[in-house]
Amino acid sequence: MSLSGLQLPAVQSLASISVPFSRPQTPGIPTQFGYVGLGAMGAPIARNLCKKLQDAGPGHHDSLLVWNRTTAKSKKFVDDIGTGNARVASDVAQVARECDVVFTCLGTDEAVESVYLDMIAAIKDDSSKHRIFVDMSTIYPALAGNLDDLVSTVPHAHFVACPVVGPPAVAAKGEVLIIMSGNYRSKKEVAHLLVPGIGRKIVDLGEDIQKAHTYKLIANSMILGTLEILGEAYTLGEKSGIGGDNVHRLVQEIFPAPGMLAYSDKMNNDAFDGTKGFDIEGGIKDAQHIRRLTNECNSPMPFVDVAHQRLVTARAVYNSHKIQGKETWESLDWSGIVAGSRVAAGLEAFSSGKAGRAQVEVDDS
Template sequence: MENFPSRHSTPHLHSHGQENPFSRPQTPHLGLQLGFCGLGAMGYPMAKNMASKPLANHASGSPLLVWNRSRAKSEKLLKDLGPAKIRIAESPEEVAQECDMIFTNLSNDTVVKDLFLRFASALEKSGAKNKIFVETSTVYPSLAGELDTLISSHHSRLVMAPVFGAPPVAEAGKLLVVMAGDYRSKKEVAHILIPGVGRKVLDLGGNLEKAPTFKLIGNSMILGSIEILAEAFTLGERTGIDSSMVQNLVKELLPAPIIVGYGDKILNDAFDGTNGFAIDGGIKDATHVRRLSTETDTPMPSIDTAHQHLLTARAIHAAKSLRGEEVYQTLDWSSLVAGTRVAAGLDPFDSARHDKVVPED
C-alpha cells in the first residue's frame, strides 16, 4: 500500500460543488456496449437504472449485458426491463470480451479479485484491448493496485468508483460516487452514472487507492454514528427515558437524514438487512477500517467497539436462527445495538421485552 500523506497535506477533491465535475466527452461513443457483473442488493438497482436511463441507452444502442453468479437475479432483471434493455451473459468472460465498459459490484474482496482474474484470463485469450473496468464495491485500498495490474497488462484501464448509499438510495438513483483513476476514463464513466445511477461524483484524482480509502473513511463515520446511537438509546432504556424521546432528541440535535434514519431503526427494532446494509458487509468494512487504522497508526476506538458489537449481534442472531427464533433472515448493521443492550442486561433485538425503569421524581 502507498505511503499516506502527512496530516499537513490535504488531497484536493475535484467536485467544485457540481454534480459531475467532468465535462462531457467530446465524441459520443455510439455503439458502446456496457456490461454489469454482480446483481446483489446494490448491484441490481444500479444495473436496472443504468439500463433504463436515456443517456446509457442512447450511448450504447444495445442492451446492458449482465452476469450474476445466481442466474435467477439476471432472469428477474430481464423480466423487469425486457430484452430491449437487458441481455444475459453466460459467464463473466463473455462480459469482458464483448463489452467496452464493465461495471462490477460484489460482496467482498475475495469475490472481486476472483472475478478480475477471470476478466484478465478472458482478455488474454481473446486479445481484446482498450476496455474500461469500473469497480464500485467497498474493498481494501491495496486491492486496487492488484486489480490494476491484472487489467492494465491487457491494455485496459481501471476506475475505482465505490458508492455511498443503501439499497433504497441505489433504487432511487441517488448514490454518491467516489472516483479515482485515469482522467479520461473517469470522464466517460461519470457521464454514464450521472444522472440516473448516482446523484454526484467526488473525484479523488489519479491514485486508484484514494477512492476505496475515502469510502472506508465515510463508512467509519456512519458506523461510529450508529455505535453512539446504540449506546445513547441503551442508556436511555436503563435510566427510564423513553426511546421515542431519545429519538426526538436525535432529530433536534443531529438532524442529518442518515443519523435520524438509523435512530428510527433502533427505536423500532427494524433490523431487516434486506432493506439496509447487511451485517456481514458491516463486519467486513469495520475489519477493513481497523486494518487501515493499524497500518497508519491512527487509533479509532469507536470502530473497535462497533466491530465487537457487530460480532455479538451476528452471534446472537445465529443462535436464534438455529432455534428457529430469528425475526429477520439477515440483520442490518444497526443491529449492533444488540451488543450494548446485552451488556446492559436487556433483550438484544426486542425492546418491547425490556423492563421499563421508572425513576422516582
C-alpha cells in the same frame, strides 16, 4: 477600465460541481455495457443504469449485459427490466469479451478478486477494443492497486476505482455519492453516464487508484461511529425509562441528517431486516478493513474497535436465535449493532421495551 468595474461571470466552486469532468468527444462513447453483481447495491444501481441507457434512445447502445453468481437473480433482473433492455450473460467471461465498459459491485474482496481474474483471463490476448472496468464494491485499497495492475496487462484496458456511499434505498433513488480514482480519460468516459441517474455527485480523488477505496472506508467509519452512538443512546434511553420514541425525537430535533434518521428509525422500531438494508456481514467486513487501515496508517480509531465487537456480538446472538427458530429475518441489518449494547446492559437483543423503567435507589439517611 479597472478590474473592479468589470462584470465578471460567477465562478462555480469545485465543491458544487456534480461531475468534475468535461464531456468526452462523441466518437469515444462506448456502446456495450456490462454489470456484474446484482446484490443489495448492485441491483438498484444496474436498474438505474438501464434507465439511463434507455433515455439515450435507440442506436446509442446495446442492451445491458448482466451476470450474477446466482443465475436466478440475473433472470429476475432481466424479467423486471425487460428483455429489450437487459440480457443475461452465460458467464463472466462473456461480459469481459463483449463489453466496452464493465461495472462490478460485489460483496467481498474475495469475490471481486475472483471475478477479475476470470474476466482478465478471458481477454488477456484480445486487443481488439478499448475496455474500462469500473469497480463499485467496497474493498481494501491495496486490492484496488492489484486489480489495476491486473487489468493493465490487457492492451487498451483500464481500471477505475468507483465505490459509492449510501444504502440500497439511496441507490434505488439514484442519489448515492460516487467516489472515483484512476485513469483520467477512463473516468471522464463513464462519469456523465453515472451522474445524474445513478448518483448525485462525483468526488474525484485523482489518479492514485487506492484513494477512492480509502475515502470510502473513511466514510463508512463515520457511519459505523454513528451506529455505535445511536445503539448506546437507545440502550441508555430504554434503561433509564426515557424510551425509544423520545430518543428518536431527539435525533429528529438535533441530528436530522437522512442517514441518521433512517438508522434511528430502524433501532426504534426493531426493523433489522438485512434484505432491506446493509447486511451485518458487510458491516463486519468493512469494520475489519477500517481497523486494518488505521493500523497501517498508525492512526487509532478506538470507537471502531468497540463497534466491531458490537457487530460480532449482534451476529452471534442473531445466529443463536436462528438456530432456536426465534428470528424471522433472512439476514440481519447492521443497524442490529444495537443488540451488542442491549445485551451488555441486560436487555433483549432485538426487541426493545422489555426492561421497563430503571429503579434508582435514593439514600434517605
